[in-house]
Amino acid sequence: MTPWVLESVVRRAAAEALSLDPGDIPLVWPRGTGAADGADAASALPPRLVRLAGERSRGPEPDVRVAERVAARLGAMREEGLADSVSAAADARGFVSAVFTAEQRAALLAAAADGPRFLTGRPWDGAGRWPLSPLHEAGPVAQARRLARADARLRLAAAVGGPAPPPGPGDAEVLWSDPYLDGAAVEPPTPAARVLGAIGEAAARIAFCRSVPERPREAETTGSGLPVLPSAEHPGAWVRLTDDNPAFLLRRVHAHAVSRVRWRAEGAPARSACAGHAAAVRGLLFDGTSAVDAAARREEPHILVRYLEALARAYDEWWSCPAAGTDAAEAASDPALPAAVAGVLRTGLFLLGVSAPTRL
Template sequence: MTVSAPSFAATPRQLDALVRHACAEATGIPAGEMPDTPTRRSAAAPGEYTSALPPRLAGRAGRDARGLAADVAAVLRRRPHLADARVDGPGFVAFTPVPAVRTALVQVAADAPAHHLLDLPPRPRPARRPAPLPGWTLSDLGRARDATRLRDLARADARRRIAAAVAAATAADVADLLADQPAADWRDASGDGRGDEAARLLAVTGEAAARVAACRGATETPRPHETTGPRLPARPTPDHPGEWARATFANPAFVLRHAHAHARTAHERWAAGLGLRRLGGGRAHTAAEVAALTEPAAEAVLGALFDGPAALRAAARRHQPHILVRYLEGLAAAYHDWWESHDVLSGRADAADDRTGTVAARLDVCAAVAGVLHAGLSLIGVSAPTRL
């Protein structure tokens, strides 16, 4: 059984537009004149979303917030993309897209992960590799005098890139840069163990871990012995690097790079070795595929993918790269929980039933996670290995 292809996907951009147009119909206020009020995932139920736009418009419209939200919900219930809409709390509107619209998010994120993370509409890829933007070049951490200066440089690099990713004038160019995913291995720039403290720290941890360590903490000037997790010093030193010096799952930098390599290897190599492949975006999902992408572990990955643009905007608005780092860690955790709960590649290339399509839909999940992790790691200056 084939489910009709949705006219749009449950991305933050498209759900925001849906609510804005419903509010415009209910109030007469042009959608383009409404305040920026991002749609959020609801804590009440998986697959439900909420918007605070009605109470923000109530005063301007001369309306009671709950009454306006009820009118907006009534408009939304007429939309074929939604299963339900209701008033929530003091005047928020809560709504649930139909399952096929929710699962279409995976295809959007798989086909254009950088554009999804930056909350941009996809566009044709440039014919040639785009030139780096001013300020895009990373600092040479090995030239820092000490571990404190290294941390400052790494955080400044991440802030510049994150700011460029959300700025209207540069976001599209950043998305094109991030869409370029050349092959990368696990080799990591490191110091030679001699000279200044920064060079010795890089020799112990490598550049990827040093950058993640610098960006993971919320504190601008860490206190002595401050940590961001078990044996994870907020400012590691050559003599006390903690878990940042180890290639284990206790090291967040290793976790993020491993998750990217795993997801990319799964859909590019392991699947191909079994004669399986992605089927591409824009196609209709079967009922079996929708069911596979909306069971609890997969729903958690969908939710994490949806949250990416909001996390990036928050990191830029607050000048806090740790918001993006922690988001990426949550996405990696959701991906591994999903992978471990399924035999993701259980299918045959010549199968005539729903199994091959279900596997293809799950490969979209792998591609989406790999793409968003690559884009996010690139924004904080960390390379993403492409093979395990």
């Protein structure tokens, strides 16, 4: 069950339950995080339809009534044997909460492994090229930041709209090498070139895309030791090969997830998952489509960066949690869950212009 399918199913149920033209129903992506306890996803569509449905009472009751009508129609569709139907119920917020079957959860993980199609709804196989500016050609660090953010916006726009974009990240092995950390010194040694030589291109692009304002203050940060405008003299945590550096975290988790898939294929024993942590990862995977859509539509690459960080940290929690007492069904998350996380992280990093190493 992907966000694309659930959005379509809820839209159809709303149109039929409320006697609406499907073209009048706004696009509201269902979300995996924030769903009611025990649910896999929730749609906030019903509150958007209160007026169209003819509900005019004040307070939360109209939202709940509309949600109940949509949930009832989803239940009828399920009884009718409609493919991809879900078990659904209205919650106190007026949202429709959906519970997936084990097969639908497995289908979600399998779909997410194909990151481009899962996140954007289409394969990447058109003609053209992806923008990637040479950041060292900038003079001030602020100018390099503008170039990196422009690259991310153009890549996001190409991914979600217009003609089919060119091929994206493949399955070839990617090393940890960095053109600025491993190559010769770039001339002339501008502030931008020097910071690239200190922290590398991957950390620079993540640092430049992680913050919100277009014109940040000189000493502004996005977290402890994370300057918006790092310098060669004061790089902060962006120079570290630890999880304090978001760029290192994202690339390390991708490398671990890919390695885990490879280890299982080579005969490593299956590892049972902690059910709660596996559900959290699935919820975040489900949110990837809306995160990419929002980042592209609003031209705010920080939305994608923060989403990828949340997914990476959830994966770490899943991997490090004690596995004792978990059931056989959750053991199936290995290696399907690492493959799904790798697919989404690899694609998200690619949209930011950052490589995704495949080995630890």
